[in-house]
Amino acid sequence: MMHIDAKPIDLTLTVPFRISRGVQHTSPNVIVQINNNEHIGYGEAAPDEYYGETQETVLACVALFAGNLGNDPFTLEDIMERLDKIIRLNPAAKAAVDMALYDIVGKILNIPLYKLLGLNPAHAAHTSFTLGLDTPVNMAKKALLARDYPILKVKVGTRHDIDIIKAIRDVSSAIIRVDANAGWTPKEAIKNINALAPYNIEFVEQPIAAHDLAGLKLIRDNVSIPIIADESCVTVEDIPRISGHVDGINIKLMKCGGIGHALKMIHVARAHNLLVMIGCMIESSLAITAAAHLTPLVDYADLDGHLLINDDPYTGVTVEKGKLVLPDAPGLGVKARS
Ligand code: MG
Numbered sequence: 001m002m003h004i005d006a007k008p009i010d011l012t013l014t015v016p017f018r019i020s021r022g023v024q025h026t027s028p029n030v031i032v033q034i035n036n037n038e039h040i041g042y043g044e045a046a047p048d049e050y051y052g053e054t055q056e057t058v059l060a061c062v063a064l065f066a067g068n069l070g071n072d073p074f075t076l077e078d079i080m081e082r083l084d085k086i087i088r089l090n091p092a093a094k095a096a097v098d099m100a101l102y103d104i105v106g107k108i109l110n111i112p113l114y115k116l117l118g119l120n121p122a123h124a125a126h127t128s129f130t131l132g133l134d135t136p137v138n139m140a141k142k143a144l145l146a147r148d149y150p151i152l153k154v155k156v157g158t159r160h161d162i163d164i165i166k167a168i169r170d171v172s173s174a175i176i177r178v179d180a181n182a183g184w185t186p187k188e189a190i191k192n193i194n195a196l197a198p199y200n201i202e203f204v205e206q207p208i209a210a211h212d213l214a215g216l217k218l219i220r221d222n223v224s225i226p227i228i229a230d231e232s233c234v235t236v237e238d239i240p241r242i243s244g245h246v247d248g249i250n251i252k253l254m255k256c257g258g259i260g261h262a263l264k265m266i267h268v269a270r271a272h273n274l275l276v277m278i279g280c281m282i283e284s285s286l287a288i289t290a291a292a293h294l295t296p297l298v299d300y301a302d303l304d305g306h307l308l309i310n311d312d313p314y315t316g317v318t319v320e321k322g323k324l325v326l327p328d329a330p331g332l333g334v335k336a337r338s
Contacts, residue, residue, distance in 0.1 A: 020157025020183030027282035043100030046281035061093035091257040098258025106331030125301035136167035157183020186215035248275025289316030
């Protein structure tokens with residue numbers, strides 16, 4: 001019988017992280033450990049209250065899951081289906097279990113996760129580095145400090161968004177992606193996105209409210225910059241609904257419930273001709289590394305959660321001039337920082 005343990009961990013952001021709907025100083029995450037004979041698998045949940053989860057709900061879920069994991073980590077599909085029957089939703093809690101099981105399977109087979117998935121680590125993506133919301137002057141300063149990263153993801157959703165992008169563009173020639181986190185109305189979005197066109201923006205993420213699919217279509221029909229859905233696209237079931245309304249989707253392990261579900265989303269998105277991005281919450285190198293193993297399959301990566309905290313308890317994927325360098329140790333390839 002596999003045994004599961006969980007412990008809460010509060011990650012501290014290096015600088016307070018502001019997006020259109022609020023500011024964050026710490027991220028209350030949960031580390032999960034699954035023991036299977038001589039192998040130990042590690043997973044991490046980064047619960048987001050926006051999606052109905054907290055540290056407490058994750059710990060309660062893990063208690064429900066204990067005793068229901070069976071004794072064969074290779075039966076991943078059965079195990080995850082069982083957890084879905086025990087409790088609906090709670091994707092971050094399930095993602096932690098799923099990545100710990102993949103970690104064990106990789107360790108038993110003595111191969112890294114990318115190899116288990118048939119992926120070429122040389123094709124791992126470049127990650128963006130995220131600039132939280134601030135005044136235009138301060139965001140330009142943050143862009144200068146981030147000059148080692150060739151791709152910047154810029155949070156917007158204020159009254160001075162064009163000034164923010166202009167200030168950053170004045171000091172940086174990086175690729176710029178913009179994320180409004182649902183902060184605009186459709187009318188504002190069309191006006192702002194068209195005003196951003198001269199600043200060479202790669203794409204705009206979640207311009208408007210998550211439920212407003214018709215609004216997304218209206219925006220897409222009236223701007224030239226690609227539109228990526230994040231809050232509007234949570235699970236695989238959302239993809240057929242959103243297809244035709246946006247150009248691509250942002251998949252996160254913490255929204256969809258883990259590596260297995262993320263793989264399904266990638267392939268379903270491709271079948272709908274959508275661009276695919278893998279993103280993250282504020283996560284340590286543990287969950288970030290799990291997601292990084294999938295990036296040979298995607299167009300864009302935003303896997304910088306571990307770069308935004310000052311007390312990362314793990315080592316795993318590294319970032320060299322923005323390129324994700326996958327560890328080749330068995331399983332996730334993540335180790336406790338000594
Ligand atoms: Mg986003």
